[in-house]
Amino acid sequence: MHSKIPPTCALRASLTACFTWLLLSICWSVGAQSVNLKNPVLVVSPNIPLPMRETAAKVLAEEIGKRTDFAVKTQTAWPKAGTPVIALVMASDTELNGKRVPAKRGADSPEFKKEGYRVVSEISGKENITWIIGADARGILFGSGWLLRNLRMDKNLLQLDEKADFASSPDYPIRGHQLGYRTTANTYDAWSVAQFDQYIRELAIFGTNAIEGIPFQEGQAPSPHFKIPSAEMRIRMSEICQAYDMDYWLWTPGTFDMKTEKDKRAAELQMHEDFYKKCPRLDHIFFPGGDPGDNHPSEVMPFLKELQSRLVKYHPNAKVWISLQGFSVEQIDYFYHYLETEKPTWLQGVVSGPGSPSMAETRYRLPKNYQHREYPDITHSVRCEFPVEKFDQAYALTLGRESVNPRPYAFAKIHEKYAPFTDGFVSYSDGSHDDFNKVLWSMRAWDIKKDVHQILKEYASFFFGKSTENTAASGIEALEQNWKGPLAENGGVEMTYLFWKNLEAAHPKLKNNWRWQMLVHRAYYDQYTRLRLIYEQELEKQANEILNSANVQTIEKSMELALKTVNKGDTEPIARDIRKHLDDLSDALYITIGYQTSTAKHKPKSPERGVVMDFVDYPLNNRWWLTDEFERIRKITDPDQQLAELKKIVTWENPGPGSYYDDISSVSKGPRVKTISDDATDVAWWDNGKSRKRLSSQLFQREPELDYENLDPQARYRIRVCGYGDALLRVDGKRLAPVLYNKEQDSFKEWIVPLSLTQDGKISVTFDGPEESELNWRKNSKISDIWLLKQ
Known part of the structure; x- marks a missing residue:
């Protein structure tokens, strides 16, 4: 039950609220008073040590000049009244050419600590001074950096959006x-x-x-x-x-x-x-x-x-x-x-x-x-x-x-x-x-x-302009989100691409800004990769359906048609407009900062060193592996054995009702894997990144953990592993002896799971790490694929 407020009290409360709102608005307006620094003059204390006395002034003058076209002068005397001034002084200074340095705080204030600074606006009458007060030479530089990160700079515009009174010193030296x-x-x-x-x-x-x-x-x-x-x-x-x-x-x-x-x-x-x-x-x-x-x-x-x-x-x-x-x-x-x-x-x-x-x-x-x-x-x-x-x-x-x-x-x-x-x-x-x-x-x-989003805003403001600080900051955050989880399921990638595409169109003056070029390039690359992934994975599904329908009379024809289907990733590529723009951006990055994204064009040290355009069209289905597998199968003389090999390809990721498959380090094809690979060998690097092996074999873990549920208590199960080296398997903590154990690259191991372990309808699979401390990490044992096969 709510008590009823008397009309007079309600009116009084309403008026009080309005007055409070008005007072806060006035206070905010005063607090948010902008500071116009158009055509400023730098006045520098002679007590600042060299070379910082010259360096800090040069940094401020040049960085402001690049963004505003103002010719910022440096002088030792105060300019005429009404001229905006940026004054650089030491915390130990009490005055600069007869003008009092703003009142000191306590000795433990940031501007008295190593590398610390204070930036404060002093506006009264015709005086408009922005003081940069440094504890030492570096404090002067870092205080200048704070000012540059917070200024609104454009043609014929230089201002702080509100009066400054900010002091800071570093947490770590x-x-x-x-x-x-x-x-x-x-x-x-x-x-x-x-x-x-x-x-x-x-x-x-x-x-x-x-x-x-x-x-x-x-x-x-x-x-x-x-x-x-x-x-x-x-x-x-x-x-x-x-x-x-x-x-x-x-x-x-x-x-x-x-x-x-x-x-x-x-x-x-x-x-x-x-x-x-x-x-x-x-x-x-x-x-x-x-x-x-x-x-x-x-x-x-x-x-x-x-x-x-x-x-x-x-x-x-x-x-x-x-x-x-x-x-x-x-x-x-x-x-x-x-x-x-x-x-x-x-x-x-x-x-x-x-x-x-x-x-x-x-x-x-x-x-x-x-x-x-x-x-x-x-x-x-x-x-x-x-x-x-x-x-x-x-x-x-x-x-x-x-x-x-x-x-x-x-x-x-x-x-x-x-x-x-x-x-x-x-x-x-x-x-x-x-x-x-x-x-x-x-x-x-x-x-x-320090708030991460604020860091992003200051980054965007300084390098791209104050008008972009919110949009560009959010765009960078979106790029990080692009990399989270299964790509095919991440519709945010397309939104990020459209967001950056619109930003690109809205800010043509940033076309030659290398930081801008890099971010736009990533947005386009992510989108292109997602579109290719969805398209090429669908082509492989169609190819598997063709192979699944093969019989003794149609083996060769089925392989030819399946290969033609998966190869549409090359013969009928998609999103060519995005692909063309990636080429243009890559060439632009090479011109602006020498970023070497293409072996053919830019002469990098090796393809592994950021040469992303060498791999922009790398197959995202198994068409290279299928080509090699079909060549191997053609050499088999027994048609029934050929069909069996084709069946193995078809059922690799789809082992049938009641059976399970996990691509160990694939976020989209390893739903039962509990571990996240955080070691240095998460992705293979074979043949300079152009391996023709099955895609699943190029990601792996050493000691994966998996949980299986809803198993048939009456059924017999077999575990199969593909990988390299050793795989010391345990089921529900019990070490099992293998019935098949090959250690070569991409070979198989198998274990029969005792009925006693599956009678509760679930099992937990783990692996002990083999002792390999004497080996280079690239030669350690690896597990890439695991099947739980219902017999």
Whole structure:
């Protein structure tokens, strides 16, 4: 029962609500007052250390100028009254040319902490000053970055949408990215010094404070795309880092035998020292323990100690780091014992990367006086540290390992999971295709709780314009959703394609923006792949129906017709308009940033290195495998045996009533598989990615788990497995002995399931992992297909 409000009270309540709404509106209007910065003048404190005093002003002037056509002047004196000013000062400054720096906060305020800053708008009378207050030189740069990310910039327009009063300092001290000017990179090897300068600047604008180079190219021929020799570029990158006050790291492995090859050891040390002499800035040396390399830490640690003694001759504050990647248990124990007994002061810390012990274990075992840095792989999607979960096979075989891969929410979770065990990160990257991931990692390391959608908006606003910040941010989120679950069932892929197609049409001025080109390319590629997948899988179903109707008299004719049907994927291709646009975008990306997506056109290091256009038409049905199978079957002289082989093809994925089939790592064809493959061998890489094997055999797991229900308690069942190497099967926890056990590639194993295990109508299937620690991961046992066959 509701009580009745007297009319006067109701009127009073209504008026109060209206007044409150009006007051809030007024307050909001005042709070949301825009700040016009048209034709600003930069006034810079002389107390800002060089070179940042010049660098920060240059960054602001040039980035504003590119987007607005305003010629931003820098001067030491205040301009005439009414001129908008951007003032750069140190937190220790109390005044600038007679004007008071805004009132200080407490000593624990962000602008007094390392790399911290405060940006504040001061508007009164004719004064319009936007202050950038930095705790140090980097604080000035990062405060300038915040302003650039939040300005609305267009022709004849430069403004903040509301008055600023924002202060911040980073959560983690190390926030960096590896930019290797080497043959294996899919873009960096094609960049000029100016392109590296611009890219490093843009990373700094989003909070990056470290760049890692790869200086020594042992065993690698020079890239055909090099603008200057690698020896010269590594010095120029050091100069760029010096200008932006960013730490310069070097990734440098030891691939020779340190124990026996004494001459190489001496030559290596001398090569390093010669480089150190020439390098204007050098802060850290990172030595990956066993990736690559095969030296025991008893040899590595003395080598690094000697390396450090040469390093500090020229860079007294530079540090040495090591990773335990690829180390055995004995080698890891040796390393920690060395730290306990020798207590090396020349070692700064340990890096955790792919193949390292867990980050939690490393932090717990590592003495607290040593730092711990993450080396996350943000560049790969399969065969990597953080593979895309439930990645559809069609993507894995076409987009592959290095495609345009914005993963905002996945990487935010990954970063948040591991960051607390570290002092920060320097990512592994082999090209610009992971550009957004770099920004995400840098900004979340600055503020681990920063809203992911806000990061996307700032990314879109700065690179594409404030008017696109909401739409482009949502479009990038949609691209991440494209990769979730069975592709054929994901109608959102088409919506994402149409969304980006409309954005492309609405913003023709972004046509030559390489970040925009990459995102549009991904949207078109995803849609094209989905359309092909649906079409080509349907062709294979039709071909199987033809084979299923074959008899002794029609074997050859049935194979010919079935092959003609599946080959329509080549002879009668679909979506040619999308395919043509993909070619155009790929060529445009090669022109803008040297992105090498085609072997024929762009001369990449190898097809695995982001060369997605080599695989854009890779079969998404088994037409290549069927061609080879039919050739094999034609050599069989017994017609009945030929029919039996055709029957095996027809029933591969459809074993009949009461029987079950699972493609182990296919999100669409493995409904009973409970495990998600998260190891480095989720997708095979045979014949440079152009394997003719059955598609199911190209995805696999090592120890899958499956549950079966609604089984016939009275029936006898047989389990069949296709794969390579060993498969140590258990049913309901009981190890079964095989009745057939072949270990060759794509061969079969079989077990009979005891009736006692199926009498409750269900079973659980698991596999023990065979002992294969001595094998390279590419040679480990694999399971690709499993059948539960009702006899």
